Amino acid sequence: GAVVSQHPSRVICKSGTSVKIECRSLDFQATTMFWYRQFPKQSLMLMATSNEGSKATYEQGVEKDKFLINHASLTLSTLTVTSAHPEDSSFYICSARDKGLAGGSSYNEQFFGPGTRLTVL
Amino acid sequence: KNQVEQSPQSLIILEGKNCTLQCNYTVSPFSNLRWYKQDTGRGPVSLTIMTFSENTKSNGRYTATLDADTKQSSLHITASQLSDSASYICVVSEGYNKLIFGAGTRLAVHP
Numbered sequence: 001g002a003v004v005s006q007h008p009s010r011v012i013c014k015s016g017t018s019v020k021i022e023c024r025s026l027d028f029q030a031t032t033m034f035w036y037r038q039f040p041k042q043s044l045m046l047m048a049t050s051n052e053g054s055k056a057t058y059e060q061g062v063e064k065d066k067f068l069i070n071h072a073s074l075t076l077s078t079l080t081v082t083s084a085h086p087e088d089s090s091f092y093i094c095s096a097r098d099k100g101l102a103g104g105s106s107y108n109e110q111f112f113g114p115g116t117r118l119t120v121l
Numbered sequence: 122k123n124q125v126e127q128s129p130q131s132l133i134i135l136e137g138k139n140c141t142l143q144c145n146y147t148v149s150p151f152s153n154l155r156w157y158k159q160d161t162g163r164g165p166v167s168l169t170i171m172t173f174s175e176n177t178k179s180n181g182r183y184t185a186t187l188d189a190d191t192k193q194s195s196l197h198i199t200a201s202q203l204s205d206s207a208s209y210i211c212v213v214s215e216g217y218n219k220l221i222f223g224a225g226t227r228l229a230v231h232p
Contacts, residue, residue, distance in 0.1 A: 004164075006164075042224065043210060043223060043224045044210075044222050046220070091162070095164075110220065111167075112164035112166070115164045
C-alpha cells in the first residue's frame with residue numbers, strides 16, 4: 001500500500017517550452033501533496049505544498065507563476081514548469097499524505113514518488 | 122534556525138561489515154525523526170520513524186536510535202549488502218507539516 005507514482009520519469013525539453021509532471025497516489029487519497037526539487041548531491045528542497053481544491057503554498061524564493069501546481073483531485077497533483085530554462089534542470093519529487101492517516105497519525109507520514117528527471121536543453 | 126546535520130558526508134565499507142550514520146538536529150517544535158534510503162535517481166523510501174518517546178526502532182538490518190535530550194539520532198546498518206549502497210537521509214518533522222531534510226550520507230558498499 002501507500003504507493004505514489006510520477007509521470008514521466010524522465011523528460012528532455014527545449015528551453016522556453018512548458019513541461020507538466022504528474023503525481024498520483026495509487027491506493028490512497030491524499031488531501032495534501034508536496035513538491036520537492038533536488039539538485040545533484042544535495043538534499044530535497046521543498047518547493048510547495050498543495051491541498052486538494054485550494055491554491056498551493058509556495059516556499060520562499062519559488063516563483064508561483066513559473067511552477068504552476070494543480071491539485072484537482074484527492075489522487076492527482078500536477079506541477080507545470082513554464083518557460084523552462086536550463087537552470088530548471090533538476091530532479092523533481094512529489095510526496096503525498098494519506099487522508100486516512102492525517103487525522104490519527106502522529107507521524108505526519110508522507111509517501112514519496114520515484115521522481116522525475118527534467119533536463120532543459 | 123531549524124537544521125539537520127548528518128555525518129559522515131560519505132562512507133565506504135566492505136560487504137558484510139556494519140556501519141553507523143549520525144544525525145544531529147536543532148528543530149523546534151519537534152514532531153518526529155525519520156530515516157530514508159534514497160537510491161540514485163529514485164525517490165526516498167522510509168526506513169524508520171520515531172517520535173519523542175521512542176528511543177530505538179528496527180527495520181530488518183536497520184536500527185535507528187533517538188536521544189531527544191541531546192537531539193541526536195543514529196542509523197546502524199548490520200551485515201551490509203551491496204544493495205545498501207545509497208544515500209541515507211535524516212529528516213525531522215517540524216510540527217505537523219514541514220519536513221527538515223539533512224544533506225544525507227552517501228554509503229558505498231564494496232565487495
